[in-house]
Amino acid sequence: MKFTIHHIDNQTSARTGEIITDHGFIATPVFMPIGTRGTVKAVNTSELKAIDARIILGNTYHLYLKPGHELIGRAGGLHEFMNWHDTLLTDSGGFQVFSLAKLNKVDDDGVEFQSHIDGSKHFFTPESSMEIQQHLGADIIMAFDQCPAGQSDYQTVEIAVERTTKWMKRCSAYLNENKGIHDWGQNVFPIVQGNVYEELRQKSAEELIPFATCGMAIGGLAVGEEKSAMFETIEKMDELLPKDQPRYLMGVGRPTDLVRSVKRGVDMFDCVLPTRNARNGQLFTSAGIVNISNEQHKEEFIPVDEHCSCDLCKNHTRAYLRHLMNVNEILGHRLASLHNLTYYMNLMETIRREITAGTFDNWSHNFLKSMLEQKGM
Ligand SMILES: [Zn+2]
Structure with missing residues (x-):
C-alpha cells in the first residue's frame, strides 16, 4: 500500500492524496460505506461502483459469526465472495464485541464473549482477530484494540490504552510469523485510543507509531463524549500522528463532522449514518x-x-x-x-x-x- 499527498491546504490541516492498494486506488479524503455483513445494506456492488465508491468496509465480528471467516476464505476472500473487486477494509471485531456482545471476561489475554445472535461463547485475541482478517482478505486490516465508552473515567481509559499497545505488539508479531492465505498485500493500521484525555492520547500515539507503516486510526471517538471535546482531540491527533500516512477517524459521522475533521487533517472516514438514516x-x-x-x-x-x-x-x-x-x-x-x-x-x-x-x-x-x-x- 502506498500513500501520496497531492495538495496541502495553506489555511487548514486539510490535504488531498491517493492511496494505492493491490485492489485499486482511492482519492482522499474519502468516505467508506459500511458493508457490515458482506453487503452495504440495500445496495449492490455495481451501484456502489456507479457512485464512485472505491473502498468499503466489512465487519469482522459479524462475518466471523455468520457465515464464518473460513467459508469466506474458501470462497477466495471477501472481495470474491461479495463481488467487490476494489479495496476493502475490515475492522478488528473489537468494537462490536464491546458494543454488541455480552462480555464474559476481558483481560490482557483477550475477550471472552457471547454472540448477540444465539448466546454461543467465543474468545477473541489479537492473534485470532488477525487470523480471521487474513481469511477475509481485506487490503486494510485493523489492529485489535479496546475501545472504552465515551464517559469512562481516566483509569479505565488508561488500562485500555495500555492493553491496546500490548495487543498491537501481538498483532504485529502474528502477522510477521503468519503470511496469510491470499496472495495480495494486507496492511494493518494501529488504533490510537485515549478517549478525550490528552495525556493518554499522547501516550497511545507514541507507543503505536512504531507499528504504523501505512496508516493510523483514531479510535474511541463519537462514543458519547461532548462534540467540542471530540474536535479538540482530533486537533491534538493532527499534531501527534505522522503526516505522511493516512489518518482514519473511525465511526464519524455527520456531513459537518466530516468537513470539520478534514480541516483537522483526517483522510478517511466510515459511518453507518447515510445508510441507517x-x-x-x-x-x-x-x-x-x-x-x-x-x-x-x-x-x-x-x-x-x-x-x-x-x-x-x-x-x-x-x-x-x-x-x-x-x-x-x-x-x-x-x-x-x-x-x-x-x-x-x-x-x-x-x-x-x-x-x-x-x-x-x-x-x-x-x-x-x-x-x-x-x-x-
Ligand atoms: Zn439523490
Whole structure:
C-alpha cells in the first residue's frame, strides 16, 4: 500500500492524496460505506461502483459469526465472495464485541464473549482477530484494540490504552510469523485510543507509531463524549500522528463532522449514518435534512434534492418516496440509501476539489455556517 499527498491546504490541516492498494486506488479524503455483513445494506456492488465508491468496509465480528471467516476464505476472500473487486477494509471485531456482545471476561489475554445472535461463547485475541482478517482478505486490516465508552473515567481509559499497545505488539508479531492465505498485500493500521484525555492520547500515539507503516486510526471517538471535546482531540491527533500516512477517524459521522475533521487533517472516514438514516427516512440534501415521513412531503411532487443526480432524485418525487417508506416497500430503502451515499460521495468530491483549488477554508466556512444550524447535518 502506498500513500501520496497531492495538495496541502495553506489555511487548514486539510490535504488531498491517493492511496494505492493491490485492489485499486482511492482519492482522499474519502468516505467508506459500511458493508457490515458482506453487503452495504440495500445496495449492490455495481451501484456502489456507479457512485464512485472505491473502498468499503466489512465487519469482522459479524462475518466471523455468520457465515464464518473460513467459508469466506474458501470462497477466495471477501472481495470474491461479495463481488467487490476494489479495496476493502475490515475492522478488528473489537468494537462490536464491546458494543454488541455480552462480555464474559476481558483481560490482557483477550475477550471472552457471547454472540448477540444465539448466546454461543467465543474468545477473541489479537492473534485470532488477525487470523480471521487474513481469511477475509481485506487490503486494510485493523489492529485489535479496546475501545472504552465515551464517559469512562481516566483509569479505565488508561488500562485500555495500555492493553491496546500490548495487543498491537501481538498483532504485529502474528502477522510477521503468519503470511496469510491470499496472495495480495494486507496492511494493518494501529488504533490510537485515549478517549478525550490528552495525556493518554499522547501516550497511545507514541507507543503505536512504531507499528504504523501505512496508516493510523483514531479510535474511541463519537462514543458519547461532548462534540467540542471530540474536535479538540482530533486537533491534538493532527499534531501527534505522522503526516505522511493516512489518518482514519473511525465511526464519524455527520456531513459537518466530516468537513470539520478534514480541516483537522483526517483522510478517511466510515459511518453507518447515510445508510441507517436512509432506512429511517432521513435524507441528507444540499439544502439540509429532509425527514420524508413529515406530513409536509405528502403531496410534494418534486425531487428530494434537485441538485442530486441519483436514481431517486432523477426519477421520483418526495411524495412517492414518502409513500414507499410509509408502506415499508423495499424500494424505498434502496432509493433512500443510494441517495444518501451519493450525497456523501459528492460531498467528499467537493471537499477534494476545494482543497485542490486552494479554496477549502472559505468553502468549508460557508458550508458549516449554513449546515450547522440544521439539526442532523
Ligand atoms: Zn439523490
